[in-house]
Amino acid sequence: MALTPARTMPGVLELLPLDQIAFQRMLDVIRRNYERFGFLPVETPVIEFSDVLLTKTGGETERQVYFVQSTGSLEQGEKPDLALRFDLTVPLARYVAEHEHDLSFPFRRYQMQRVYRGERAQRGRFREFYQCDIDVIGKDSLSVRYDAEVPAVIYSVFRELNIGAFTIQLNNRKLLRGFFESLGVVDGEQQTLVLREVDKLDKRGADSVREVLTGAAFGLSVDVVEKILGFVQVRSTSLQDAYDKLDALGAGPESMEQGRAELKEVLGLIHAFGVPEAYYALNLSIARGLDYYTGTVYETTLNDHPQIGSICSGGRYENLAGQYTKSHLPGVGISIGLTRLYWQLRDAGLVSTANSTVDVLVTQMDSAHIPAYLELANELRGAGIATEVVLEGSKLGKQFKYADRAGIRFVIVLGENEIAKGMVTVKDLRREDQFEVARSELIKALRVELEQQQAMG
Amino acid sequence: MALTPARTMPGVLELLPLDQIAFQRMLDVIRRNYERFGFLPVETPVIEFSDVLLTKTGGETERQVYFVQSTGSLEQGEKPDLALRFDLTVPLARYVAEHEHDLSFPFRRYQMQRVYRGERAQRGRFREFYQCDIDVIGKDSLSVRYDAEVPAVIYSVFRELNIGAFTIQLNNRKLLRGFFESLGVVDGEQQTLVLREVDKLDKRGADSVREVLTGAAFGLSVDVVEKILGFVQVRSTSLQDAYDKLDALGAGPESMEQGRAELKEVLGLIHAFGVPEAYYALNLSIARGLDYYTGTVYETTLNDHPQIGSICSGGRYENLAGQYTKSHLPGVGISIGLTRLYWQLRDAGLVSTANSTVDVLVTQMDSAHIPAYLELANELRGAGIATEVVLEGSKLGKQFKYADRAGIRFVIVLGENEIAKGMVTVKDLRREDQFEVARSELIKALRVELEQQQAMG
Numbered sequence: 001m002a003l004t005p006a007r008t009m010p011g012v013l014e015l016l017p018l019d020q021i022a023f024q025r026m027l028d029v030i031r032r033n034y035e036r037f038g039f040l041p042v043e044t045p046v047i048e049f050s051d052v053l054l055t056k057t058g059g060e061t062e063r064q065v066y067f068v069q070s071t072g073s074l075e076q077g078e079k080p081d082l083a084l085r086f087d088l089t090v091p092l093a094r095y096v097a098e099h100e101h102d103l104s105f106p107f108r109r110y111q112m113q114r115v116y117r118g119e120r121a122q123r124g125r126f127r128e129f130y131q132c133d134i135d136v137i138g139k140d141s142l143s144v145r146y147d148a149e150v151p152a153v154i155y156s157v158f159r160e161l162n163i164g165a166f167t168i169q170l171n172n173r174k175l176l177r178g179f180f181e182s183l184g185v186v187d188g189e190q191q192t193l194v195l196r197e198v199d200k201l202d203k204r205g206a207d208s209v210r211e212v213l214t215g216a217a218f219g220l221s222v223d224v225v226e227k228i229l230g231f232v233q234v235r236s237t238s239l240q241d242a243y244d245k246l247d248a249l250g251a252g253p254e255s256m257e258q259g260r261a262e263l264k265e266v267l268g269l270i271h272a273f274g275v276p277e278a279y280y281a282l283n284l285s286i287a288r289g290l291d292y293y294t295g296t297v298y299e300t301t302l303n304d305h306p307q308i309g310s311i312c313s314g315g316r317y318e319n320l321a322g323q324y325t326k327s328h329l330p331g332v333g334i335s336i337g338l339t340r341l342y343w344q345l346r347d348a349g350l351v352s353t354a355n356s357t358v359d360v361l362v363t364q365m366d367s368a369h370i371p372a373y374l375e376l377a378n379e380l381r382g383a384g385i386a387t388e389v390v391l392e393g394s395k396l397g398k399q400f401k402y403a404d405r406a407g408i409r410f411v412i413v414l415g416e417n418e419i420a421k422g423m424v425t426v427k428d429l430r431r432e433d434q435f436e437v438a439r440s441e442l443i444k445a446l447r448v449e450l451e452q453q454q455a456m457g
Numbered sequence: 458m459a460l461t462p463a464r465t466m467p468g469v470l471e472l473l474p475l476d477q478i479a480f481q482r483m484l485d486v487i488r489r490n491y492e493r494f495g496f497l498p499v500e501t502p503v504i505e506f507s508d509v510l511l512t513k514t515g516g517e518t519e520r521q522v523y524f525v526q527s528t529g530s531l532e533q534g535e536k537p538d539l540a541l542r543f544d545l546t547v548p549l550a551r552y553v554a555e556h557e558h559d560l561s562f563p564f565r566r567y568q569m570q571r572v573y574r575g576e577r578a579q580r581g582r583f584r585e586f587y588q589c590d591i592d593v594i595g596k597d598s599l600s601v602r603y604d605a606e607v608p609a610v611i612y613s614v615f616r617e618l619n620i621g622a623f624t625i626q627l628n629n630r631k632l633l634r635g636f637f638e639s640l641g642v643v644d645g646e647q648q649t650l651v652l653r654e655v656d657k658l659d660k661r662g663a664d665s666v667r668e669v670l671t672g673a674a675f676g677l678s679v680d681v682v683e684k685i686l687g688f689v690q691v692r693s694t695s696l697q698d699a700y701d702k703l704d705a706l707g708a709g710p711e712s713m714e715q716g717r718a719e720l721k722e723v724l725g726l727i728h729a730f731g732v733p734e735a736y737y738a739l740n741l742s743i744a745r746g747l748d749y750y751t752g753t754v755y756e757t758t759l760n761d762h763p764q765i766g767s768i769c770s771g772g773r774y775e776n777l778a779g780q781y782t783k784s785h786l787p788g789v790g791i792s793i794g795l796t797r798l799y800w801q802l803r804d805a806g807l808v809s810t811a812n813s814t815v816d817v818l819v820t821q822m823d824s825a826h827i828p829a830y831l832e833l834a835n836e837l838r839g840a841g842i843a844t845e846v847v848l849e850g851s852k853l854g855k856q857f858k859y860a861d862r863a864g865i866r867f868v869i870v871l872g873e874n875e876i877a878k879g880m881v882t883v884k885d886l887r888r889e890d891q892f893e894v895a896r897s898e899l900i901k902a903l904r905v906e907l908e909q910q911q912a913m914g
Contacts, residue, residue, distance in 0.1 A: 003780065004509055006781040006782065012504070014500075017497035021497070021498060036838045036843050037838065038846075040474035042474060043477060046585065052461055055461045063528050067525070067526050067527075069523065069526070070523055071519070071520050071522050071523075102473050103473070104862045108845065109474065114503065143850075145849070269827070272831045274831070324461055324462070326460070356497065370602070374726075386492050387493070388495030391600050391603055392595070392600040392602070392603075406561045
């Protein structure tokens with residue numbers, strides 16, 4: 001039989017076991033922090049009815065949808081009525097609308113699952129990737145105070161992920177809208193187009209952006225463009241500085257005043273949530289592409305790796321599920337795109353291959369002693385120490401090589417001698433060290449080492 | 458705008474948060490035990506190239522595949538070349554063949570992900586479900602001792618899942634084949650057909666099965682049929698009884714002798730792995746539908762709920778990835794179909810809705826004290842206690858109702874009085890009890906309660 005080449009489609013990130021362990025540890029940290037803040041787990045099916053998924057027709061996203069068809073439906077030439085989710089927000093909206101009467105509000109859920117986008121194959125673009133989302137959904141209303149809780153969660157997550165200094169950057173869409181109105185740029189679409197140009201500031205420079213905005217396409221006055229460029233360059237260096245810079249914007253229309261008041265309350269509360277001032281800042285250039293957001297918006301960047309871009313984004317929205325229910329469901333949330341983040345961190349050398357989840361390898365000196373090896377392994381496992389036993393006979397050197405290659409730290413040798421003396425020989429492959437310990441002391445000795453290892457990350 | 462009805466497709470199990478927590482706890486138990494036995498995590502993409510997925514053409518499975526197509530490919534009327542995985546075994550084969558030179562053998566992996574089958578919609582049939590698999594893959598060869606490790610993992614998992622007494626039942630395909638050969642039923646396909654009839658023993662009774670097997674379709678002699686019926690009814694009650702019953706089968710052709718020897722070695726080693734005799738038994742009726750298995754085969758059943766059927770099945774196979782690589786990769790593994798199992802256990806009242814993952818709700822007496830509430834929550838979270846703070850003002854009674862409905866056990870009241878006295882009032886909604894505790898003693902007090910709760914499951 002001809003062999004089929006074993007391969008995956010482009011745009012997926014499949015990991016070798018030790019990398020998978022590193023990835024899994026990041027997932028675990030995120031989950032632990034989400035749970036600590038009182039978010040509840042939700043999982044939704046990967047496949048949804050396409051009419052449910054694509055209620056908001058048009059747009060980039062829809063062109064990237066993967067449609068799904070069973071063999072039978074395909075054979076009958078039917079059009080697919082199923083599709084893979086492209087984010088976790090639409091399924092959340094569907095979930096909340098469907099189960100509304102069984103949920104308690106404010107509904108706080110986390111969801112960490114994969115989503116699918118038929119992107120063009122390109123380095124750093126993923127067709128399958130993890131999103132790790134939290135959202136707080138209110139019924140009828142939701143206090144702006146929840147907008148301050150979200151950065152507290154972000155802070156807690158990224159501090160524990162330990163990938164370097166980061167800044168949670170905040171803005172408010174109402175402030176942005178009001179500011180544009182005050183300049184006579186009243187149309188929402190026009191505002192979006194202007195912001196899209198302004199977004200190119202870093203890449204093209206102020207002169208180029210100025211030229212476009214004062215040109216025929218936009219026709220803004222030099223004075224207005226200067227005000228816009230001044231506005232979007234506002235960054236705060238401390239909480240007081242943020243208050244001052246917001247005040248210095250001067251009076252504006254109602255929505256600008258509302259946005260300013262919300263930002264001030266949120267910035268102050270973030271502090272009360274225990275987030276140090278160095279970890280969050282006002283950044284009036286943040287707009288978020290989606291028209292979806294209506295109030296606070298967030299982006300988070302790594303201070304030493306700005307090229308990675310935002311590692312966690314989100315914001316406040318007016319109504320989650322208007323396409324499914326008449327209930328008014330405002331919310332606030334964020335998303336971490338973990339697959340892309342992990343890939344970038346690995347690329348930047350900020351995460352390395354993990355130690356194995358296997359703590360101990362019990363070697364096989366003599367197959368006659370296998371029951372003794374199994375008994376020892378049983379004890380270790382009972383104490384929560386992950387243990388593998390060599391069941392296939394081979395030379396001891398080969399067994400050590402296996403442990404080394406597999407990233408297993410401790411190798412245990414239990415030979416005739418050791419069994420007679422009630423001792424165990426432990427080789428620590430990480431420290432390149434070896435010690436003998438009484439069988440009865442083994443678990444204690446390994447636990448000390450493993451706890452130290454865990455404490456050091 | 459007309460509303461789109463919020464709904465999921467039939468055949469998926471979407472859970473409310475407290476059920477999702479119960480489900481997640483089962484996943485966690487399985488993962489913890491898999492890791493303790495030294496299995497490494499692997500995740501593979503949900504979407505695979507269909508030619509990779511469907512190398513073994515034909516059969517029930519292929520008729521149930523979900524094909525996947527991007528919007529662009531659909532518009533161009535192309536035939537889909539992508540499909541969703543229908544199990545974790547084919548992706549494992551592809552993974553091992555693709556990454557063969559980066560893996561250490563024996564390769565021990567666990568994988569806990571969802572798989573997809575275009576089943577007819579029917580109660581208890583799922584189109585999306587979790588499989589939780591372990592496999593040990595050897596290169597060129599793999600000691601039969603690994604066949605004894607698998608039941609040790611099963612024992613460890615189901616003991617901790619705590620869903621009642623269970624029995625891991627073992628048989629061996631070589632023994633089965635040899636036995637049939639000794640009766641003159643030499644053709645493999647014929648053996649399968651006979652076994653399929655024998656499988657109806659419980660449903661239709663011995664007379665009906667006897668009639669079919671001696672009838673025109675099979676043409677077996679009464680004597681042969683009696684021997685087959687006697688054979689498949691062999692069950693052991695202890696390890697010694699298993700040895701005795703295997704011996705009592707009498708001499709047979711080579712493959713029967715080989716199967717018997719393997720079974721004896723495996724049964725004995727399972728004992729050395731620390732599995733009590735009450736938890737495993739010989740059951741010579743176990744064949745496993747797939748032609749895939751070549752040696753030891755397993756099924757696990759709940760003693761008090763036989764109607765649930767096998768909750769964990771698998772076995773030894775000769776060559777994992779012959780369709781992708783010339784390397785000879787024998788292995789042994791099992792799969793737990795967790796979605797169906799959870800659904801059945803819930804149906805039988807064996808799992809109930811979990812307590813919330815949220816341990817504590819900090820109520821809001823007065824919005825002026827929000828900073829104090831947040832500080833307290835911060836301390837609790839720092840101590841690993843999952844805490845939610847009420848940020849939206851409402852009557853205290855309403856806040857208690859929310860906690861109760863959401864399954865949160867502890868509600869904390871921090872009013873003017875409490876703040877002045879440095880005390881905290883804690884209401885334990887589970888015990889319907891209330892106590893006051895010094896602020897400095899709060900974490901210790903809650904930890905004691907939560908650890909007790911955890912210890913009791």
